[in-house]
Amino acid sequence: xxxxxxxxxxxxxxxxxxxxxxxxxxxxxxxxxxxxxxxxxxxxxxxxxxxxxxxxxxxxxxxxxxxxxxxxxxxxxxxxxxxxxxxxxxxxxxxxxxxxxxxxxxxxxxxxxxxxxxxxxxxxxxxxxxxxxxxxxxxxxxxxxxxxxxxxxxxxxxxxxxxxxxxxxxxxxxxxxxxxxxxxxxxxxxxxxxxxxxxxxxxxxxxxxxxxxxxxxxxxxxxxxxxxxxxxxxxxxxxxxxxxxxxxxxxxxxxxxxxxxxxxxxxxxxxxxxxxxxxxxxxxxxxxxxxxxxxxxxxxxxxxxxxxxxxxxxxxxxxxxxxxxxxxxxxxxxxxxxxxxxxxxxxxxxxxxx
Amino acid sequence: xxxxxxxxxxxxxxxxxxxxxxxxxxxxxxxxxxxxxxxxxxxxxxxxxxxxxxxxxxxxxxxxxxxxxxxxxxxxxxxxxxxxxxxxxxxxxxxxxxxxxxxxxxxxxxxxxxxxxxxxxxxxxxxxxxxxxxxxxxxxxxxxxxxxxxxxxxxxxxxxxxxxxxxxxxxxxxxxxxxxxxxxxxxxxxxxxxxxxxxxxxxxxxxxxxxxxxxxxxxxxxxxxxxxxxxxxxxxxxxxxxxxxxxxxxxxxxxxxxxxxxxxxxxxxxxxxxxxxxxxxxxxxxxxxxxxxxxxxxxxxxxxxxxxxxxxxxxxxxxxxxxxxxxxxxxxxxxxxxxxxxxxxxxxxxxxxxxxxxxxxxxxxxxxxxxxxxxxx
Numbered sequence: 001x002x003x004x005x006x007x008x009x010x011x012x013x014x015x016x017x018x019x020x021x022x023x024x025x026x027x028x029x030x031x032x033x034x035x036x037x038x039x040x041x042x043x044x045x046x047x048x049x050x051x052x053x054x055x056x057x058x059x060x061x062x063x064x065x066x067x068x069x070x071x072x073x074x075x076x077x078x079x080x081x082x083x084x085x086x087x088x089x090x091x092x093x094x095x096x097x098x099x100x101x102x103x104x105x106x107x108x109x110x111x112x113x114x115x116x117x118x119x120x121x122x123x124x125x126x127x128x129x130x131x132x133x134x135x136x137x138x139x140x141x142x143x144x145x146x147x148x149x150x151x152x153x154x155x156x157x158x159x160x161x162x163x164x165x166x167x168x169x170x171x172x173x174x175x176x177x178x179x180x181x182x183x184x185x186x187x188x189x190x191x192x193x194x195x196x197x198x199x200x201x202x203x204x205x206x207x208x209x210x211x212x213x214x215x216x217x218x219x220x221x222x223x224x225x226x227x228x229x230x231x232x233x234x235x236x237x238x239x240x241x242x243x244x245x246x247x248x249x250x251x252x253x254x255x256x257x258x259x260x261x262x263x264x265x266x267x268x269x270x271x272x273x274x275x276x277x278x279x280x281x282x283x284x285x286x287x288x289x290x291x292x293x294x295x296x297x298x299x300x301x302x303x304x305x306x307x308x309x310x311x312x313x314x315x316x317x318x319x320x321x322x323x324x325x326x327x328x329x330x331x332x333x334x335x336x337x338x339x340x341x342x343x344x345x346x347x348x349x350x351x352x353x354x
Numbered sequence: 355x356x357x358x359x360x361x362x363x364x365x366x367x368x369x370x371x372x373x374x375x376x377x378x379x380x381x382x383x384x385x386x387x388x389x390x391x392x393x394x395x396x397x398x399x400x401x402x403x404x405x406x407x408x409x410x411x412x413x414x415x416x417x418x419x420x421x422x423x424x425x426x427x428x429x430x431x432x433x434x435x436x437x438x439x440x441x442x443x444x445x446x447x448x449x450x451x452x453x454x455x456x457x458x459x460x461x462x463x464x465x466x467x468x469x470x471x472x473x474x475x476x477x478x479x480x481x482x483x484x485x486x487x488x489x490x491x492x493x494x495x496x497x498x499x500x501x502x503x504x505x506x507x508x509x510x511x512x513x514x515x516x517x518x519x520x521x522x523x524x525x526x527x528x529x530x531x532x533x534x535x536x537x538x539x540x541x542x543x544x545x546x547x548x549x550x551x552x553x554x555x556x557x558x559x560x561x562x563x564x565x566x567x568x569x570x571x572x573x574x575x576x577x578x579x580x581x582x583x584x585x586x587x588x589x590x591x592x593x594x595x596x597x598x599x600x601x602x603x604x605x606x607x608x609x610x611x612x613x614x615x616x617x618x619x620x621x622x623x624x625x626x627x628x629x630x631x632x633x634x635x636x637x638x639x640x641x642x643x644x645x646x647x648x649x650x651x652x653x654x655x656x657x658x659x660x661x662x663x664x665x666x667x668x669x670x671x672x673x674x675x676x677x678x679x680x681x682x683x684x685x686x687x688x689x690x691x692x693x694x695x696x697x698x699x700x701x702x703x704x705x706x707x708x709x710x711x712x713x714x715x716x717x718x719x720x721x722x723x724x725x726x727x728x729x730x731x
């Protein structure tokens with residue numbers, strides 16, 4: 001019996017691979033829908049699940065309807081924007097992490113590496129200290145996050161080029177600098193008012209989510225993620241060896257910075273409305289990679305859907321577990337660290353074949 | 355007549371035997387005998403709330419308060435700003451924003467560089483100020499105390515939380531600054547008002563007690579407190595209310611949905627956040643639907659000689675304000691008159707009508723339910 005050639009088996013393998021991916025995506029989307037629905041139905045204020053779903057349906061079918069009842073407002077003005085914002089932020093952070101890990105060819109990189117989070121944290125802490133709330137605070141946070149990336153860019157640019165290592169080290173420098181200033185602000189903050197507010201804000205929360213805030217953060221989160229998705233082929237090339245990437249015609253420095261800027265927009269938008277949320281950008285891309293592989297064409301959307309679902313679940317836990325709001329950073333670390341450890345072990349076992 | 359002693363076979367006048375040096379020693383001993391009783395009388399010894407012995411050779415003339423509310427208490431106990439030579443920056447902001455800066459304009463010049471707002475002392479600035487007494491928290495770790503005691507400064511540790519502790523540390527402070535006669539009247543006033551409120555509040559049936567939510571922070575994140583060890587929860591219960599957030603453990607962040615679930619009948623906003631006012635509740639889509647907002651029972655705590663939320667020398671005024679608002683049919687304190695009397699005693703100051711209006715935020719929340727009772731007649 002003649003053995004099948006490589007050319008003959010490839011389409012079959014591809015078909016199986018495609019079917020598997022479709023199944024994975026269908027499952028992930030189904031889980032996201034479940035997470036969304038459950039999250040909208042549960043909370044500290046008791047609204048029966050059927051009533052909550054009915055209210056959501058009414059909200060979707062007639063968005064201009066005036067909301068009078070407290071249950072309507074709780075579901076449509078508190079929970080709904082919070083769930084949507086959490087999903088967008090989770091998706092954005094996960095996709096940023098996946099993109100950065102590709103660019104740096106390093107699975108341990110997370111969006112914090114560019115100093116965006118710390119820069120943004122400085123903006124937020126300063127705003128709280130100065131008694132600035134609402135949109136000016138969001139603007140300040142976003143601008144400081146962007147300023148941090150620009151500083152990293154300037155610092156790492158030597159002779160018109162910036163090497164990966166220089167970028168990472170510059171990110172570390174800028175991050176440490178902003179982190180020091182944040183500590184200074186905490187040191188001089190009023191222990192009765194601004195200090196707890198700064199500390200809580202640094203631990204991340206969606207407690208202040210409203211539709212206005214969601215609309216402020218959404219463009220950055222959605223557009224940034226979409227543009228990153230459009231760069232999926234480029235990301236595949238950038239994740240190759242530097243010389244290999246160049247041989248394929250990529251202007252690695254320019255393209256890398258394009259990715260960084262998009263990530264700055266995404267993370268800046270997220271930190272501005274919900275404070276610093278760690279771990280999502282590092283854990284979720286790993287999990288997604290296990291499910292769909294390394295190809296950024298599948299990895300980015302998988303990370304986005306998984307990130308959105310994970311964040312919605314975490315946030316639901318944060319706001320319903322106790323009467324007190326649990327800061328998100330605490331839960332993401334508590335849940336994320338063991339998951340990450342398990343993933344690392346899995347990854348190591350696969351590589352060593354043991 | 356000169357004293358003669360016999361030395362060997364000769365007689366020598368005593369004045370020759372007593373050398374100049376020993377004469378000096380004797381003179382010193384004599385002086386010590388003459389003045390010692392006075393010195394011992396001036397010496398002040400007491401156990402502070404950190405269970406340490408505090409010893410002052412004489413009443414403290416130069417006092418630094420690293421804890422926030424004690425700065426204004428020291429001024430009130432002394433009746434002047436003479437003895438307060440350093441305070442926490444957050445205490446100073448209350449002086450500048452509130453009426454204390456008007457009563458004692460010189461208080462605005464008292465340095466606040468002796469400590470960071472978080473109670474970590476700047477030991478060099480503190481030592482340079484040369485205080486006789488430094489008032490510090492006793493329940494926030496040794497790290498903020500050791501640098502002061504190591505610098506050789508006399509330190510008095512105080513604890514926060516209950517009315518008993520407040521009376522106790524106020525009494526200690528009065529003793530330490532040599533004004534023990536000032537405290538009796540103040541403690542008696544606290545006791546009288548507390549007992550009066552308690553007596554009337556016990557007659558209020560449980561189902562008539564409103565659910566009261568006090569928000570320690572509101573603007574960046576919202577915080578509420580459980581009842582244990584919380585002064586605001588205690589004063590709410592004293593005045594015949596129920597702490598809406600009693601189920602919490604300590605002071606923690608909560609969300610608006612949780613507040614809706616508690617559905618408080620009354621909301622008190624803190625006096626710490628300068629930009630916070632009752633509109634924050636009325637303009638909120640969720641909070642505006644709580645019983646408190648619907649019945650216009652949302653009030654910001656007054657800012658007088660100190661903020662009225664934590665314990666201070668003005669606490670009885672704060673209790674009367676709370677009681678009048680929670681049960682206007684039971685409590686009918688003439689707050690304006692009480693304030694005038696208290697301010698005369700505490701600061702030797704005659705409050706004007708506009709002073710009182712400002713302290714009680716009458717312009718900002720005059721339209722709130724039952725607030726008309728506080729208007730000038």
